[in-house]
Amino acid sequence: ENRKQRPWIITMGHRPMYCSNTDWDDCTFYESRVRTGFPFQPGLEELFYKYGVDLEIWAHEHSYERLWPVYKYKVYNGSMEAPYTNPKAPVHITTGSAGCREHHDHFVPDPRDWSAFYAKDYGYTRFKLHNATHLYLEQVSDDKGGEVIDSIWLIKDQ
Numbered sequence: 001e002n003r004k005q006r007p008w009i010i011t012m013g014h015r016p017m018y019c020s021n022t023d024w025d026d027c028t029f030y031e032s033r034v035r036t037g038f039p040f041q042p043g044l045e046e047l048f049y050k051y052g053v054d055l056e057i058w059a060h061e062h063s064y065e066r067l068w069p070v071y072k073y074k075v076y077n078g079s080m081e082a083p084y085t086n087p088k089a090p091v092h093i094t095t096g097s098a099g100c101r102e103h104h105d106h107f108v109p110d111p112r113d114w115s116a117f118y119a120k121d122y123g124y125t126r127f128k129l130h131n132a133t134h135l136y137l138e139q140v141s142d143d144k145g146g147e148v149i150d151s152i153w154l155i156k157d158q
Helices: 045-050
Strands: 010-012 055-058 064-067 091-095 115-119 123-129 134-141 147-155
Touching: 064 147, 091 123, 115 147
Parallel strands: 010 055, 055 091
Antiparallel strands: 064 091, 064 115, 123 134, 134 147
16 A cells, blocks of 8 residues: 555665676675675565565666666566566666776676676766656766666556
8 A cells, every 4th residue: 555655666775786797796706795685684685575676776886787677686577578567576777887986897798697788887877757657767878978878667557
């Protein structure tokens, strides 16, 4: 009943659960502690999946990456034709490319199955909740003079 008043559940965090960067962070080469937790401290992936989180926005990596809807490394697209329509798992966006002193983070040579798009341009992400069923998200590249380099519609039934 609360979803009728607040139809979208969006979380934000610093270290991502999933990433394709080659900078030796825990989400690339190890199990992400944000995802799996520590002994006696649960991770967030089960909780976010259980309560139907729609969109998870992360930072830390100095790049941009959009994932297919994913849970426990498995892709749960709404369908092959419309992966972000009624997805069966949260959509993850890592957007830490607004600028830093350490330069861009690079990506693994072979993207993971759950990675839909990535870019190492400096830029920013913006999104708009159009209504209870439609959310539009886009990545804007500063390196390309404000060009939108990625965009999706996240659509769900009431």
